[in-house]
Amino acid sequence: MRNLAGMLQKTLVDVNISCCKNPDAASSLRALVPIRERIQRLHIDCMWDSLQ
Numbered sequence: 001m002r003n004l005a006g007m008l009q010k011t012l013v014d015v016n017i018s019c020c021k022n023p024d025a026a027s028s029l030r031a032l033v034p035i036r037e038r039i040q041r042l043h044i045d046c047m048w049d050s051l052q
Contacts, residue, residue: 001031009035018045 001023005012012035017028028044 001028002034005032006034009038013038013040015039015041016043016045018043020046 001017015032015035020028023031025044025046028046032039032042
């Protein structure tokens with residue numbers, strides 16, 4: 001996810017993360033760090049086994 005965000009950092013402004021199992025919430029948000037200033041809309045709809 002981090003590589004994808006880095007490659008698309010100039011054009012990616014609408015991010016939708018859904019139905020993910022492996023990256024937890026913190027990992028998902030860390031992957032978006034390269035584009036955090038450009039994100040206009042962010043939707044995260046995932047189920048994690050445990051929340052910390």
